[in-house]
Amino acid sequence: MKTTGVMVNPVAFEGKYAGDGCRGGNERVVDMRSDTPPEHCYPKGLPLSNAAMSQLAGFDPAEIPAEDEALRPEVRAFLAHHLNGLRAETRARSWSGYDPALSRALGARGWLGITLPREYGGSGRSAYARYVLVEEFLCAGAPVGSHWIADRQSGPLILKYGTEAQKQFHLPKICRGESFFCIGMSEPSSGSDLASVRTRARRNDAGWLLNGRKIWTTNAHHCHYMIALVRTSGEPGDRHQGLSQLIVDLSLPGVTVRPITDLAGDRHFCEVFFDDVQLGPEALIGAEGQGWAQVTAELAYERSGPERIYSSMVVFDEWLAWIRTPAGHSASATRLAGRIASHLAPLRAMSIAVTAQLSAGQSPVVEAALVKDLGTSLEQQIPALIADDLASREDPSTVPAELLATLAYTTRIAPSFSLRGGTREILRGMIARGLGLR
Numbered sequence: 001m002k003t004t005g006v007m008v009n010p011v012a013f014e015g016k017y018a019g020d021g022c023r024g025g026n027e028r029v030v031d032m033r034s035d036t037p038p039e040h041c042y043p044k045g046l047p048l049s050n051a052a053m054s055q056l057a058g059f060d061p062a063e064i065p066a067e068d069e070a071l072r073p074e075v076r077a078f079l080a081h082h083l084n085g086l087r088a089e090t091r092a093r094s095w096s097g098y099d100p101a102l103s104r105a106l107g108a109r110g111w112l113g114i115t116l117p118r119e120y121g122g123s124g125r126s127a128y129a130r131y132v133l134v135e136e137f138l139c140a141g142a143p144v145g146s147h148w149i150a151d152r153q154s155g156p157l158i159l160k161y162g163t164e165a166q167k168q169f170h171l172p173k174i175c176r177g178e179s180f181f182c183i184g185m186s187e188p189s190s191g192s193d194l195a196s197v198r199t200r201a202r203r204n205d206a207g208w209l210l211n212g213r214k215i216w217t218t219n220a221h222h223c224h225y226m227i228a229l230v231r232t233s234g235e236p237g238d239r240h241q242g243l244s245q246l247i248v249d250l251s252l253p254g255v256t257v258r259p260i261t262d263l264a265g266d267r268h269f270c271e272v273f274f275d276d277v278q279l280g281p282e283a284l285i286g287a288e289g290q291g292w293a294q295v296t297a298e299l300a301y302e303r304s305g306p307e308r309i310y311s312s313m314v315v316f317d318e319w320l321a322w323i324r325t326p327a328g329h330s331a332s333a334t335r336l337a338g339r340i341a342s343h344l345a346p347l348r349a350m351s352i353a354v355t356a357q358l359s360a361g362q363s364p365v366v367e368a369a370l371v372k373d374l375g376t377s378l379e380q381q382i383p384a385l386i387a388d389d390l391a392s393r394e395d396p397s398t399v400p401a402e403l404l405a406t407l408a409y410t411t412r413i414a415p416s417f418s419l420r421g422g423t424r425e426i427l428r429g430m431i432a433r434g435l436g437l438r
């Protein structure tokens, strides 16, 4: 990973993960403030069954092939040119940032939908190629939010479950950066308990009549389409039965999108209301009633990528640049930087291992949950640790204003890292079940 002016290369740390600290019972909490190694990290005799151990075998180390690594210099040069002059505080938004012109420029280079087949406008490259791209986008803080969901999960979902007509219609536009998608899963009383969704589509002569409401929908106000999880038969009490996914054209009459202001003052997620929205029969994606299985597979794409590790990378980078200057240098800051890098390296290796599984056609749901839980914990600690370091300085006036502004933004949004894409508690429940511990 190249960070501006500073090299933090997780690859160089691979295999050197020295372990972490623990706080309380079975909960593993990394304590990077302490220089003292913890006495133990696991309760003695943790009952990991054979099934659990084979589950963890999913983290077999995988390497990014040389032909995909070869993309990096070109991507860096492109980003250095396009992001020139963009403030760190703005770049810290990265996959929450919105820049449709950048998305179109990336599409023109074949860097959107890079894993999709050429016949649908993609580049037919591997998931590793996408990993390299995304890693570079996030570390540079490129505002990639406009195409993010379409590139990450809607495109692959349409490729997997869509009809030929849906693929021909949607995929080329996604690859050109002309069609943006959002995720319509959460509702006001269905977040963690997603199976209880109440938004309903009833079949009629024209197709599907949609009524209901979604919430926290990232970038809905900028998107052309939503892939919505809705009830097409039965009642909310029927849980996983009777759910389907629909592609909803957000320009249709009856759709109302209201942005919500977040803690940082940004308006990036929305409430979306559907009042008698008439969809055609072609809106259904996949099989009617199979929505739950489809959504579960989609979540593995959503949870394991570099975006669950690098959300605090821009502020980390700004801080690293400062502690390399005479004004910012301190021995304790250098040690802290090393500790953060040594935690990043194994997380990156785990995330790449999940990418290997996804590209082999597997559905590593538990592994993806592990990456997200550990990754977002680190992402949340980075701004807190940097704030501690800055607060300990004798002369705080030497801290650059841009670093402070970037830190303030990252600190405000950090709580959302372990909410979006499934909360920490829900992921830990899944992990415990997957390991046979509950």
Ligand SMILES: Cc1cc2nc3c(=O)[nH]c(=O)nc-3n(C[C@H](O)[C@H](O)[C@H](O)COP(=O)(O)OP(=O)(O)OC[C@H]3O[C@@H](n4cnc5c(N)ncnc54)[C@H](O)[C@@H]3O)c2cc1C
Binding pocket: 182, 183, 184, 185, 186, 187, 188, 189, 190, 191, 192, 193, 215, 216, 217, 218, 219, 269, 416, 419, 420, 421, 422, 423, 424, 425, 426, 429
């Ligand atoms: C920045 C951001 C972007 C988002 N973008 C999208 C989006 O684009 N599309 C979309 O559909 N959603 C989106 N979400 C919504 C997100 O998926 C939900 O917030 C999340 O799933 C939690 O649901 P909830 O907010 O209803 O909380 P709740 O489910 O009400 O949970 C409240 C608290 O109770 C805990 N809890 C709930 N059930 C259990 C349980 N069984 N065991 C233990 N603890 C439990 C939770 O962990 C949480 O701490 C976004 C959220 C954020 C913060």
